[in-house]
Amino acid sequence: MICFEIEERGSKRLIEEVEAMWTSSFDLHCHTTHSDGSLSVDELADEMAKQQVKVWSLTDHDTIAGWDEAKRAASERGIKFIPGVELTCDVELPWNREILEANSRNRPPSSWHLLAYFPHEPLEDGLKQFEAWLSPLHEDRVPRMLEMIDKVNAFGMKIDPVDVLSRAKGSVGRPHLAMAMVDAGHVESMNEAFEQWLGDGRPCNVERPKPSLAEATALVHAAGGITSLAHPRYYGVDYETLIQHLKASNVDAIEAFHRSHSDDDRHRLWKLAEAYGLGVTVGSDFHSFNGGHRPGHMPVVINALPELISSA
Numbered sequence: 001m002i003c004f005e006i007e008e009r010g011s012k013r014l015i016e017e018v019e020a021m022w023t024s025s026f027d028l029h030c031h032t033t034h035s036d037g038s039l040s041v042d043e044l045a046d047e048m049a050k051q052q053v054k055v056w057s058l059t060d061h062d063t064i065a066g067w068d069e070a071k072r073a074a075s076e077r078g079i080k081f082i083p084g085v086e087l088t089c090d091v092e093l094p095w096n097r098e099i100l101e102a103n104s105r106n107r108p109p110s111s112w113h114l115l116a117y118f119p120h121e122p123l124e125d126g127l128k129q130f131e132a133w134l135s136p137l138h139e140d141r142v143p144r145m146l147e148m149i150d151k152v153n154a155f156g157m158k159i160d161p162v163d164v165l166s167r168a169k170g171s172v173g174r175p176h177l178a179m180a181m182v183d184a185g186h187v188e189s190m191n192e193a194f195e196q197w198l199g200d201g202r203p204c205n206v207e208r209p210k211p212s213l214a215e216a217t218a219l220v221h222a223a224g225g226i227t228s229l230a231h232p233r234y235y236g237v238d239y240e241t242l243i244q245h246l247k248a249s250n251v252d253a254i255e256a257f258h259r260s261h262s263d264d265d266r267h268r269l270w271k272l273a274e275a276y277g278l279g280v281t282v283g284s285d286f287h288s289f290n291g292g293h294r295p296g297h298m299p300v301v302i303n304a305l306p307e308l309i310s311s312a
């Protein structure tokens with residue numbers, strides 16, 4: 001039995017969910033040095049084992065470079081590995097400032113993140129097609145970064161591209177440039193770097209093409225996989241509208257049980273997903289130990305997981 005603290009008409013109350021069977025042995029969302037995480041695949045696999053995770057998916061941003069390493073590392077530790085990836089997709093619905101602020105987000109989302117999972121061996125032809133589609137999304141990151149650094153330099157803020165690229169152990173991204181700007185004294189904080197210069201629509205940002213949820217999901221399905229919208233709390237969209245949009249885009253699930261979600265988010269998303277026939281997924285979104293984060297320890301309802309995952 002699990003208790004949820006839910007909010008109704010401005011007041012909070014506890015409810016018990018006694019019928020469902022719960023598990024804390026899944027962690028389907030985390031990052032390594034192949035993208036913006038601070039641990040190597042082996043170090044993360046050690047942590048997963050230590051935290052009693054039995055089913056683990058590695059979901060680095062726009063890259064599947066860690067799959068082979070992770071598959072080996074998981075099997076050495078008796079963990080079931082599910083190949084995964086977190087795809088950077090377009091923002092598809094307008095955001096509402098009140099909802100964003102209620103969720104302590106001070107910036108509108110620049111992208112939506114879609115988790116893709118391949119619980120059984122991906123279908124070979126579909127996977128080749130998927131990889132061919134994915135690689136420019138990943139490789140575009142360096143040329144785009146160099147273009148952004150040029151723009152920053154043109155505003156008189158001297159930044160060495162080697163410094164920025166060397167901060168990224170895997171995929172380079174805007175946070176690495178923001179950190180370099182803070183260290184060089186051009187801005188006070190990462191937040192200022194984004195607000196003034198690097199955020200969407202700001203003068204040093206370089207847009208890159210992003211796929212739609214429907215396009216990404218169609219390719220994942222062709223390779224035998226399924227998709228789940230990551231951290232739905234970040235997008236500033238009413239949950240029911242969001243879930244209807246996922247249904248229309250053929251997305252299979254929603255990450256109702258994300259580390260950042262309150263009980264109320266988890267409970268509402270789970271019940272809405274059930275009502276609309278979507279699965280739910282669970283993830284720590286672990287990047288590093290900063291802020292006391294750790295992988296695992298995320299209870300989820302077993303029969304709400306997509307069948308491909310619960311039977312993996």
Ligand SMILES: [Zn+2]
Nearest residue numbers: 086113230231
């Ligand atoms: Zn994400």
Ligand SMILES: [Zn+2]
Nearest residue numbers: 029031086285
């Ligand atoms: Zn993530």
